[in-house]
Amino acid sequence: MTSEVVVHTEHLSRRFGELVAVRDVSLDVERGEIFGVLGPNGAGKSTTIRMLCGILDPSGGRGTVVGYDIQREPERIKERIGYMTQRFSLYEDLTVEENLAFYSGIYGIGRRARRTRIDEVARTTGLDARRRQIAGTLSGGWKQRVALACATIHQPPLLFLDEPTAGVDPVSRREFWDQIHRISSGGTTVLVTTHYMDEAERCHRIAFIFGGSLLDVGTPAQVVSRRGLRVAEVRVDRPLDAALALREHPGVDEVAHFGNDLRVAARGGADPEALALEVLGPRGVRVLESRSTRTTVEDAFVSVVRSQERAS
Amino acid sequence: MRGLSAGRFASIARKELLQLRRDRLTLAMMAGLPVMQLLLFGYAINTDVRHIPTIVLDHDRSRASRDFARSMEATGFYRLVGEVESYDEISRALRSGAARVALVVPPRYSSDLSRGRTARIQLVVDGSDPQTVASATNTAVSLAAARSSELLVARMVESGGQPVPMPLEVEPTTWYNQDLRTATYVVPGLVGVILTMTMVALTSMALARERERGTLEQLIVSPVRRVELVLGKIFPYVAIGYVQMTLVLAVGKLVFDVPLVGSIALLYVLALLFIAANLALGLFFSTLAKTQQQAMQMSFFFLLPNILLSGFMFPYEAMPEPARWLAQALPLTHFLRIVRGITLKGSSFADVASELVWMGAIFVALVTLASLRFRKKLV
Structure with a gap:
């Protein structure tokens, strides 16, 4: 498959008065990939997506989406994208089917094609049994499915999902991601924002965004390995004292409580197990048990954010 | 586009x-x-003012004074709700809202009339509602004017003169919504x-x-x-x-x-x-x-x-x-x-x-x- 850039931005920025919500973001998203934008609340994820959809003008920089300029040709872009937010913008007083019919009309699907398309979407999303149910009476997970069905009713080549899984239970989240992968396998490019780090691991490529700036872009494995972290789970007899002591050590990137264990991340390829013994021994804290473990995207993300905070 | x-x-x-x-x-x-x-x-x-409660303070107690009060009621604008004996009673009635208008007939009303002197009638009106005041006074004034010309004609005939036509008369004709x-x-x-x-x-x-x-x-x-x-x-x-x-x-x-x-x-x-x-x-x-x-x-x-x-x-x-x-x-x-x-x-x-x-x-x-x-x- 030849690579084809679907989303391209150069130094994209947006200010709201004094506040710089998005600063100098340059990135490329290729056709068919699931591209995750990760960041805490208020990092600028939604603002970026809104600029890409053409509903918010950038204050600086430029961008193209599905080949059209985001400032000059937003209406062209709008015909070719799907968009779904965490608010599941459904008409709660309409039935599932009426919602689907409305959005197919809005996206210019002809009357005859509409029937077949709605049937198809209802089948693939498992909504068949609930077609006549009023959308407002659905549970969160089902609303999310309907919202996704509405956003993809016109089979857009590019799908924007803005925190689509916020406030949805874990089982529904998992099913939702299966759906995203199915949509993506059909050639649709997906740009999704989230602050759930486990979801990040399900993306083909991810971007870290914090304080409006893009901090890193790559596959989850690349982003993790670039931090050069090694992580161990360490069980000690006095976890609070141990955590305090470890955090003071310059080689320790992060210490977090995980149940009875401490999750210790060491920088620069250092062995966190050895580090724990070295730091805790002289302080009389006993290491009961330890084992090295896989470095996750979450470890990498926390590390990036912490170093950013230290720098500023 | x-x-x-x-x-x-x-x-x-x-x-x-x-x-x-x-x-x-x-x-x-x-x-x-x-x-x-x-x-x-x-x-x-309903902005048509009708049946305004009216009391009468009649010092004259004559047929002429009763006639005038009755002709007021006949216009439909006033509704006679009672007789009183003093101005005190009038002010009490206006304050309590029992009446909005009071007609005061002086003691020598009928004798003034028969002697050809100008007989004065007083109309006391509750001014708190301007619309009522306007209707009440206008109606009373035109009623008095009509009565005066009747009397004038009658006196001229009595003194042997020829009845002359009214020098000036307005004949209001309402087009559209005739009943107002x-x-x-x-x-x-x-x-x-x-x-x-x-x-x-x-x-x-x-x-x-x-x-x-x-x-x-x-x-x-x-x-x-x-x-x-x-x-x-x-x-x-x-x-x-x-x-x-x-x-x-x-x-x-x-x-x-x-x-x-x-x-x-x-x-x-x-x-x-x-x-x-x-x-x-x-x-x-x-x-x-x-x-x-x-x-x-x-x-x-x-x-x-x-x-x-x-x-x-x-x-x-x-x-x-x-x-x-x-x-x-x-x-x-x-x-x-x-x-x-x-x-x-x-x-x-x-x-x-x-x-x-x-x-x-x-x-x-x-x-x-x-x-x-x-x-x-x-x-």
């Missing part, structure tokens, strides 16, 4: 209708409001008031509701055009406006016997511009309001000057200059003249053309304002 899509417009209109159908309360309000208003205004508001019934005046006006009330409120809430529920953002990222969205949302409400108008006119005709002299077809055609102006205003409000509640408040705020200044309740000619300028800017002012003209006087298109020009100008201004404010952008 790409072409407008009838399909997208129809999708929006159908969606609005579906939502309306599910919203029973709003539907009930839209039908109930005109009828309730009509009955309230039609029955309760308030309902006849109020009901056609109500068509305008009710349309203003519901059209502005409904449209201003329609967009605000989408904004509040987050569905507006979803529409803004879709290829739907502004015009399609606005027309699609407005269309069902235009239909509702016509239903309300028909309802008011029908009930007005059946219950209040309001005449429909002119061309109803003309009225329905011209009403479209009025409805459109109100919808544009509602749309403009909805671009300002963040929530449905704010939209509702704005609509109510707008309604008050409409009712007070448009000529619905108080005559336009009685208002001071600045208030009249303001009134000219309200679509209702012009529509009232059109609707009253057509229903009561049978005005033709040419008769109301100038009002139409005004309404058209207001409509253009409002649409421009609304579309300047409403953009397919979030900020």
